[in-house]
Structures are given as C-alpha cells and as structure tokens.
Amino acid sequence: MKNIVIGQYVPGAGFFYRLDPRTKIISVIVLMVAVFLLGTILQVSLAFLAVLAVMLAGRISVGRVARGLRPLFVLLVFTFAFQIFLNREGALWVAQEMTVGLLSLSAVVVWTILWRLAARFRRMRSLFLLVWLAGVYAALSFLPAFGPVFARYSFEIYQRGVETSIFVVIRLLIVISLSTILTLTTKPTDLTQGLESLLRPLKKLGVNSDDFALIISISLRYIPTILDEANKIMLAQASRGADFNEGKLVEKVKQIVSLLIPMFIIAFKRSEDLADAMESRNFVPGKPRTRIHELAFGAADLVTAIVTVLFLAASILALVVA
C-alpha cells in the first residue's frame, strides 16, 4: 500500500503543474490514441523516448514514475509472456523439444524449492528468478526421459512473437507513464474540475456533470482516508489476536469480517458527517456553484496543445506511409 504511485498527486512545481487540467486530460487522451496508431517497434520506441524526454523537460522524476510501475510489473510480465508464447507468425527462432517426465518434473520441483530458499536473500531476487527460469528450461529440455513420460511439448518462439511482445509492452509503458504524469502533477480537485468542465456539453443530454464531478472528487478524497482507517482497524484487531496472515480458512473469514464491519460502519458515519458538513456550508445539490479558482488557459497550454497535435499528426503520417 505504501508504494502506490498511480493516481497519487505529488506537490511540486514545473511545467506540468502550471498546465490547465483540461489541457492535460485532453492531451493525454489524444496522445494515447496517437500511440495506438503506431505500428512498429521503432515507432513506439521513439514515442517512448519522447515521453521520457517530456518527463525530463517537465522535471518529473523518472525514478518515481518507475516506482509507480512496480505494482503493474506482473501485468507487464504476463503480457510479455502471453504474446511470446501464443504468437506463431514469422520466422521460427527457437524450437526446443521438451519432455515432461518423472525425472524432469522432480528436477523442477527440487529446483523450485532451492529457489524459494534462496529467495530469502531479498537483494538478488530478480537474479534468482532468472536463474530459476533458466534451470526449469534446461531441466525440461535436456534431461533424458527416464521413467514415465507425461507429456511432450515443443517449445517454440517465433520472430513475430518476440516483436509483438516488445511492442505491446512498450506501448503499455507509454500509456501508463502518460496517465501517471497526469495524476502525479494534477491535484484531484483540479482533475475533477477539469472533467466537470469537459463534460459540461453533456448536460444537454441529461447527464449532470456537476454531480458526476462531485462523486469523483469525493471518492478520490476518501481513498487515503479509508486506507488509513483500514490500517488502524487491522492493527486494533491484530491486538486482539486476529492474525491476517496465518490461520485456517474459517478463522480467516471471521477475521476479515472483523475488519469489514468496522470499516463499513466508519464509512457510513464519515459520509453522514460529510453530508452534514456540506449542508452546514449551504451546499444545495443541483444548484450552480462558483469557484475560487476559475480555470484559464495560458501560454503553456498552447505549447502543450501544439506538441500534442504535432505528435498526433506524426503518428497519422506514419500510419498513412505504412
């Protein structure tokens, strides 16, 4: 929970902080569309470099964005593996006959146990993971079929598979980085004000953008509060011997109930208090409201708009040329 950077606003100063939230929202959407128009690894790599350059220009710590990617690492690895194994087009690069037999299977099991033991040394975990993968590969490929054989499998990697997996992962990285830039540099209140302003035309269709924006801003506002509260409840119940890590399933269920009920009660209480606080400040649902800070476009917004349009034009051009 401590490392969640996605959706987290970090106060600071710089180019992106001065931008109008509307510019940022529209630019991010347009840029994402533009990235999805790109078709080759070279193009997405260039786009990725461009995003990195933009981050550096806006003095956003690349390290911080990268840390934010950590929870999505599993998704990236999964996407990569999925593409590499399932795409069977282009030239055949690797073809390895694999035997799943008693010998190789037990070798894999032993190897896995060794790996889990080694994984206690936290520092080199990723290295151990690679060594483990290599070991499994070797065991399945080169150990003789000694004893019963359960399955034979042809492990194949094709050129297109490697290409698409790299392509997809880079594209995903760009999309995530772009949205991280948006949320990292925009206050939740500004974000909702921007959304509200952008959705205003929908009012004619009967969608109330004010209410919508209010719902979003309240939800965003209460995420950290509720996380904090959940943590406190967890500690309070742990003080009474509720161990959320160990125990049988039945006990676990009971312990989760001991967490959920106080959370619901506190959430309801909080929402009642919030409603009272809003009403006592004369909030009337549906009535138009004024703002202290009106949104206004500036020179920085113009620059951003130009860069965004140029990028979109470039990717359309690339699409047309191809």
Next chain:
Amino acid sequence: MAIRFRQVSYSYPGYGFGTYEAIRDVTLDIAATGEFIALVGQTGSGKSTLAQHMNALIFPTEGTVEIFGSVVGPKRDKNVKYNELRRKVGLVFQFPEYQLFEETVEKDVMFGPTNFGIPEEEAREMARKALELVGLGSQYLRRNPLNLSGGEKKRVSIAGILAMDPAILVLDEPTSGLDPRGKKTMMDLFRSIRGATGKSIVVITHDMDLVYEYMDRVLVLDRGRLAFDGTPDDLFRRNDLERLHLDHPSTIRVLKAVSEKLGIDLDVYQKDIASAVRELAKAVRP
C-alpha cells in the same frame, strides 16, 4: 524487566515525500508488575507509535524492543511468536469504533480469547469477568455493542483486551471523550485492576490532573524523543514544562495563583482537590 526499548526509532513511510520519523532513539524499561505509567506529550509526539511497539504491532525501524524475552527488531523473525506477544501485552486503541463488530457485547469481548485458542466456554467466562471488571453487568451481554453510548463502547473495548488476560495493559487515551466523572471512574478502575492483579498499566493521556493524582511514573515524549522519565512529582516541580508542551495540573496552578496573589506561603504540590483544599484551609486558619 518485561519490556525493554533499546534505541528505538520508527519512521513512517511517506507517499514519496521521504519518511516521517515518529519516534527517535527511545530507550526505556517497563516492569511486568506494579507500574502505573502515564505516557504524555503533545499531539503528534509519537505516543501512539511508541505504544504500538509495546505489543509488536509495528516493528522498529532501528533499535530493538524486547518483550518478555522475545526480541523484536526491524525484521520479522520466524522464531518469534508475535501473536503471543500481543496476548501478553494488551493494547487498547483510542477509538472503540475500530474494533467493535459482533452482534452482542459478549461475543465481541470473546473475540480476543477465542483468537488465542481458548475454548468457547472458558472464553465466555473470561468475557463475563472482564465486563464485570469494567463495570458492565450481565444486562449488557446481549446488547449490540454498536448501539451503546461512547463511554460504554470504550468499556467494552477495554474488556475485549482484559478478557485476554494480558500481563501488561497499555491504553491509548482511555479517558478522551469522557466527562470528568467518567474519567475518574475509568482511572479508579485501572487503579483497582492494578491493585487486584498487580499488572503494570501504561496509559496515554493529555490530562495532567489524572497524571498527578493517579500515576507513579511519567514518560514525556517531545517530538519523538523521550524527554522525561520519572515521577510526576519530579516532573511538575520542573520549571521548563512549557518547553515540553505540557501544563501543570489544576491543583498546582490554582494554589500557585493564590499564593502569588495573596502573598502567602503554600505548599502548592498537592495531588488532588481534597489535599489542595486542606492546604488552603491551613493558610486561612493557621
């Protein structure tokens, strides 16, 4: 010594803003029996963080906490049974809303004991005893804990920890939100628990009157550091209380004001109202 803090520091991880050091370099000992300790300090001085170290709810970032012989360091140790430590050192949180969840008071108080593997009948008996100890009779057993008053909820949450029969009791602001009479009853309750069982009790509080009247020992935290460890008498005789963001108890303040205004010589260090009144009477009728 039951709990030993050795150069304990704890930093809360911040959301990308670096870390926030809540307690720094704290070294202290708490005996298993007979202690009645007040933990005081201004808001944000690290009192609750320190208390959460006492039953290994959180691990120190630096240093070690030894709890009944088990050493709790920065890293989780597989040989230490943390749950057992939480049974030995009972920690009551400030807000009962964070823990009450069962349909009846009895079941809620039984939650702790059953978690520690005590059979149901025995746990029921312990719950009854604990509720009685906090002054809630059998008519409360079937009530819904969520429909009780604030003071009653507080008692139920304390009973929930007492029912686990901990060797040391740690309470985070048990008197906050109670009226003056409720505060007194609560403190009398702790005094009687200590008298009856001899267990050490640690109480976090902001109320200097209670500290002076009831406690044997005060720990003062100032911005995460242990600024004072001694008796309330020694603490309130110091001249630099303001530097520690503390105030004198009302008895001392009133007697001091009177002696300065009227220019009479009084022994201002009186622990409760009755003795303060006697001291005043002495000055009026020598």
